[in-house]
Amino acid sequence: MPPRDHAIPAGKPVTSLDEVLVDCRNAALTFGRGATAVVAVHGANLWVRSADRLAIVGPSGSGKSSLLHLLAGLEQTTSGTVTWPALDGPGGIGIVFQGDSLIAALDVVENTALPLVLAGVPDGEAHRLAAEALALVDAADLAERLPEEISGGQAQRVAAARVLAQSPRLILADEPTGRLDHTTGGHVLDALLTAADQTGAALVVTTHDPAIAARLTTRLAMRGGRLLTVDEPQEAS
Numbered sequence: 119m120p121p122r123d124h125a126i127p128a129g130k131p132v133t134s135l136d137e138v139l140v141d142c143r144n145a146a147l148t149f150g151r152g153a154t155a156v157v158a159v160h161g162a163n164l165w166v167r168s169a170d171r172l173a174i175v176g177p178s179g180s181g182k183s184s185l186l187h188l189l190a191g192l193e194q195t196t197s198g199t200v201t202w203p204a205l206d207g208p209g210g211i212g213i214v215f216q217g218d219s220l221i222a223a224l225d226v227v228e229n230t231a232l233p234l235v236l237a238g239v240p241d242g243e244a245h246r247l248a249a250e251a252l253a254l255v256d257a258a259d260l261a262e263r264l265p266e267e268i269s270g271g272q273a274q275r276v277a278a279a280r281v282l283a284q285s286p287r288l289i290l291a292d293e294p295t296g297r298l299d300h301t302t303g304g305h306v307l308d309a310l311l312t313a314a315d316q317t318g319a320a321l322v323v324t325t326h327d328p329a330i331a332a333r334l335t336t337r338l339a340m341r342g343g344r345l346l347t348v349d350e351p352q353e354a355s
């Protein structure tokens with residue numbers, strides 16, 4: 119395999135045994151055209167492999183969400199490529215969106231089961247999988263509550279459970295702790311890490327918080343749409 123600048127911790131060469139879930143080569147994303155064009159991501163190179171625990175850390179507007187959307191196949195690259203060698207296209211990826219909102223009229227277990235039901239999984243099976251996923255993020259006791267009856271941190275755990283119930287091979291979480299206080303954010307990250315460990319999924323988390331990033335195995339800093347080298351000191355670009 120060709121060398122990669124990023125997402126490969128020093129001293130841990132990629133071997134043929136590593137499954138590459140996402141292969142991102144010189145991937146760029148520009149919004150708009152001409153004078154108003156914004157280059158959100160400049161030629162990013164990275165791999166995400168099975169069992170990776172990767173943080174993309176940078177300030178607001180640095181391009182983290184845009185990069186995550188490229189990894190998820192939600193945005194097309196303006197140049198360069200994103201492929202999913204060990205996945206069936208971008209299928210098998212679960213995304214915890216920034217400010218993920220639950221549906222107010224559905225209780226927590228119904229919210230968690232909804233994507234499965236919409237995908238045609240029978241109700242009983244969808245609810246069983248949803249209950250298992252809620253237990254993984256330590257939210258089983260919330261199952262019958264409505265979204266208005268739970269806290270922001272609990273809602274983020276439920277959003278994570280909704281993704282986990284779909285058994286993703288890769289979980290992409292966009293600022294899952296962004297609106298939470300430090301302790302609550304830490305619990306949400308604990309839930310994601312535990313769930314990823316137990317389901318064997320890879321995990322990529324974007325965050326502006328270096329303390330959250332420090333909890334992941336590998337860190338990529340992002341500044342002005344550019345990925346900096348792994349664990350590079352976070353000076354402004």
Ligand SMILES: Nc1ncnc2c1ncn2[C@@H]1O[C@H](COP(=O)(O)OP(=O)(O)OP(=O)(O)O)[C@@H](O)[C@H]1O
Nearest residue numbers: 149156157158176177178179180181182183184185
């Ligand atoms: N749909 C869009 N149309 C135009 N510009 C966009 C769009 N989405 C993002 N941008 C711009 O791309 C740049 C990167 O934005 P992005 O949301 O990826 O950053 P971020 O690091 O995730 O920020 P935040 O943490 O605030 O979400 C910003 O300049 C932003 O204004």
